[in-house]
Amino acid sequence: MAKYPDKVDLYDDRGRVFASKVPVEALSPLRNPAMQKIISYVKQCVSVNLEGIEKALATGEVGGKWCIIRGRSLKLDLVKNAESIADSLKSCLQVTKDDDTEVKVLKGGKHLLVKVPAKRLNAGVEYTTGFTATAAALCCTIVENFKVNLWDADLIHAAVWGRYPQTMEPLGGNVSSLLSVPQQNEGMGYALRNVPCAHIALITKKNAMNAAALSSILEQAAMFEMGDAIGNFERLHLLGLAYQGLNANNLVYDIVKENSKTGTLGDVAISTVKRAIADGVIKPLEKKPSGYTAYTTEDLNKWNAYAAAGLLAGTMVTCGSARSMQHCPSVFIYFNDLIERETGLPGVDFGRVAGTGVEMAFFSHSIYGGGNPAVFHGNHIVTRHSKGYAIPCVAAAVALDAGTVIYTPEKISGVVGETLSEVPELREPLRYVNEAAVSIHGGI
Amino acid sequence: MVAYKPQYYPGNSKIAKNRKKYLDPSYKLKKLRTISDDDLVKLMGHRVPGEAYKSVHPPLEEMGEPACPIRELVEPTPGAKAGDRIRYIQFTDSVYFTPLTPYMRAWMGHTRYRGVDIGVLSGRVPLEARERDLEKVAKELVETEIFDPARCGIRGATVHGHSLRLDENGMMFDALRRFVFDKKTGEVVYVKDQIGVPLDKPISVGKPIKEEELREMTSEYRVDGVPFREDKEMVEFVQRLHMLRTEAGFDPNKVKGI
Numbered sequence: 001m002a003k004y005p006d007k008v009d010l011y012d013d014r015g016r017v018f019a020s021k022v023p024v025e026a027l028s029p030l031r032n033p034a035m036q037k038i039i040s041y042v043k044q045c046v047s048v049n050l051e052g053i054e055k056a057l058a059t060g061e062v063g064g065k066w067c068i069i070r071g072r073s074l075k076l077d078l079v080k081n082a083e084s085i086a087d088s089l090k091s092c093l094q095v096t097k098d099d100d101t102e103v104k105v106l107k108g109g110k111h112l113l114v115k116v117p118a119k120r121l122n123a124g125v126e127y128t129t130g131f132t133a134t135a136a137a138l139c140c141t142i143v144e145n146f147k148v149n150l151w152d153a154d155l156i157h158a159a160v161w162g163r164y165p166q167t168m169e170p171l172g173g174n175v176s177s178l179l180s181v182p183q184q185n186e187g188m189g190y191a192l193r194n195v196p197c198a199h200i201a202l203i204t205k206k207n208a209m210n211a212a213a214l215s216s217i218l219e220q221a222a223m224f225e226m227g228d229a230i231g232n233f234e235r236l237h238l239l240g241l242a243y244q245g246l247n248a249n250n251l252v253y254d255i256v257k258e259n260s261k262t263g264t265l266g267d268v269a270i271s272t273v274k275r276a277i278a279d280g281v282i283k284p285l286e287k288k289p290s291g292y293t294a295y296t297t298e299d300l301n302k303w304n305a306y307a308a309a310g311l312l313a314g315t316m317v318t319c320g321s322a323r324s325m326q327h328c329p330s331v332f333i334y335f336n337d338l339i340e341r342e343t344g345l346p347g348v349d350f351g352r353v354a355g356t357g358v359e360m361a362f363f364s365h366s367i368y369g370g371g372n373p374a375v376f377h378g379n380h381i382v383t384r385h386s387k388g389y390a391i392p393c394v395a396a397a398v399a400l401d402a403g404t405v406i407y408t409p410e411k412i413s414g415v416v417g418e419t420l421s422e423v424p425e426l427r428e429p430l431r432y433v434n435e436a437a438v439s440i441h442g443g444i
Numbered sequence: 445m446v447a448y449k450p451q452y453y454p455g456n457s458k459i460a461k462n463r464k465k466y467l468d469p470s471y472k473l474k475k476l477r478t479i480s481d482d483d484l485v486k487l488m489g490h491r492v493p494g495e496a497y498k499s500v501h502p503p504l505e506e507m508g509e510p511a512c513p514i515r516e517l518v519e520p521t522p523g524a525k526a527g528d529r530i531r532y533i534q535f536t537d538s539v540y541f542t543p544l545t546p547y548m549r550a551w552m553g554h555t556r557y558r559g560v561d562i563g564v565l566s567g568r569v570p571l572e573a574r575e576r577d578l579e580k581v582a583k584e585l586v587e588t589e590i591f592d593p594a595r596c597g598i599r600g601a602t603v604h605g606h607s608l609r610l611d612e613n614g615m616m617f618d619a620l621r622r623f624v625f626d627k628k629t630g631e632v633v634y635v636k637d638q639i640g641v642p643l644d645k646p647i648s649v650g651k652p653i654k655e656e657e658l659r660e661m662t663s664e665y666r667v668d669g670v671p672f673r674e675d676k677e678m679v680e681f682v683q684r685l686h687m688l689r690t691e692a693g694f695d696p697n698k699v700k701g702i
Contacts, residue, residue, distance in 0.1 A: 266555030320518030322559035403501035
């Protein structure tokens with residue numbers, strides 16, 4: 001029995017209908033198997049930069065840039081022997097022969113995509129197992145396969161783990177995970193929010209719809225983990241994820257299409273209001289002496305979802321038409337200002353996205369340092385305040401950028417984004433989440 | 445879709461009506477002066493008039509784009525298509541009855557122009573866009589009724605002055621003395637570009653708008669003009685929004701029909 005009565009139509013990233021009348025709970029991180037797989041893969045999948053290890057060993061530059069240990073070097077042909085390293089690494093990581101361990105050789109041996117078996121994660125309480133198991137197994141593998149002696153083994157450790165444990169994070173290491181070390185999370189349940197938008201854009205190969213979807217899944221799943229999406233607030237987040245992140249009822253795609261040729265951000269706000277009126281989400285409350293009509297709603301959660309979908313569409317139209325990511329904080333503030341003035345109803349996340357936009361504008365426009373939108377994430381000190389509605393738009397904006405920033409998403413993301421784009425569920429989340437929702441919707 | 449007429453702005457005062465008018469893109473802003481394309485380029489100082497646009501990436505057609513349904517759908521602006529750099533024009537608006545308040549610049553910019561990035565700070569409002577798109581937008585911002593030569597400043601840096609008293613000629617304070625009042629012609633003349641680099645030839649931006657006219661066309665609420673508190677409808681709007689945001693933060697399910 002469904003907890004909530006809401007049903008939505010599912011669409012793909014090109015506005016084609018996939019399924020009708022699917023309960024919104026089939027799109028919940030608590031129920032949807034594809035979302036759970038995505039969350040699992042985020043923990044299990046780790047990328048290894050074999051080329052980086054080879055270079056670090058050859059030069060003695062381990063534990064961060066310019067940190068060279070003179071007189072220490074090892075010439076090991078890791079890239080050339082990537083296949084055998086992958087085989088040994090796999091058997092080292094495996095718990096049982098038929099488990100879900102995978103090691104994939106990419107870019108001619110320069111990178112490895114490692115999937116640590118779920119059994120290893122299940123036997124602990126921390127998501128860091130993905131990283132630690134891979135890094136430790138890789139050290140063992142290199143020492144074994146290349147017959148490294150006792151006196152050189154420390155250099156292997158430093159090339160793989162970086163300066164850790166002298167530093168909190170593996171500084172200068174060559175194994176990386178999407179998730180940061182727990183000490184870098186702003187609070188409880190923030191782990192899934194600590195993924196920079198650069199990674200998201202690259203994993204989804206700069207498909208803005210999928211970038212927004214993946215980011216929204218991670219953000220809203222984090223809302224459940226943080227204790228936000230529960231009780232009175234669960235439906236708010238379920239609808240937000242469905243309408244904003246997953247293009248439910250084709251709302252995002254329709255609004256973008258309507259404004260794709262000449263639309264401004266103001267036009268997008270008006271399109272959103274029109275659609276909300278047409279769908280009966282909001283209705284006139286009273287006409288004021290000036291002729292201004294204030295609107296009201298019987299379902300503020302759904303209005304929030306509509307406004308959130310409009311916000312993403314506004315980002316896609318504004319950042320998309322300029323092919324530039326830097327416009328997104330301006331969209332956050334002024335889309336909400338405009339839609340609030342148009343209706344008299346609160347903007348996305350009841351004012352929190354507008355506030356997030358103010359901070360992000362300062363820190364993404366070289367006013368108080370910061371960086372371009374690609375470095376931002378839901379765990380960032382200035383963008384954590386909106387409960388899952390701002391970062392999907394940033395991810396979409398980064399995906400739509402044609403190359404306007406000095407530090408490109410490719411430079412920021414490094415090996416991680418590129419290797420994890422090999423995981424189909426992460427690369428095309430809309431497709432897999434839709435399929436999974438249909439597969440379980442009878443049970444809801 | 446239902447027939448819907450956009451409202452843009454609440455309020456029943458002269459100020460609210462002015463705000464609504466400026467925000468409505470179907471209202472054509474009155475042109476008050478002509479600034480040549482070359483002069484505008486000189487005022488902004490990003491390139492020399494006639495110089496080709498510098499680019500930050502190759503034209504979209506040449507570089508090719510990733511397979512993305514949104515990129516296929518959303519038409520890039522001419523500047524984005526060509527790969528132009530992103531440049532800016534920045535304004536400082538005096539608190540003394542200027543046509544636009546800082547926030548109005550942002551709201552209006554987003555209802556009238558596509559692909560713009562606008563920020564509002566304490567004393568300045570930058571508008572950023574691809575260079576050739578920016579020049580088009582900047583022309584309307586400087587040539588029409590929303591720009592008063594004496595009380596609006598085109599200022600890229602050292603913007604201070606918006607809250608200071610006007611001088612004996614009714615001009616807003618400018619620490620870099622980019623613009624001066626020409627007593628002979630009664631016009632405001634820029635002798636430096638927006639950053640403060642001296643111009644080869646002064647550029648006139650026309651006569652200041654008269655005080656009584658500014659009081660009619662301003663979008664600023666002021667205690668010595670139209671006070672915000674006298675616009676009951678506007679106050680109610682702000683209070684209602686504040687109440688709704690707060691109540692929704694407590695329990696969104698309880699906010700119904702109010």
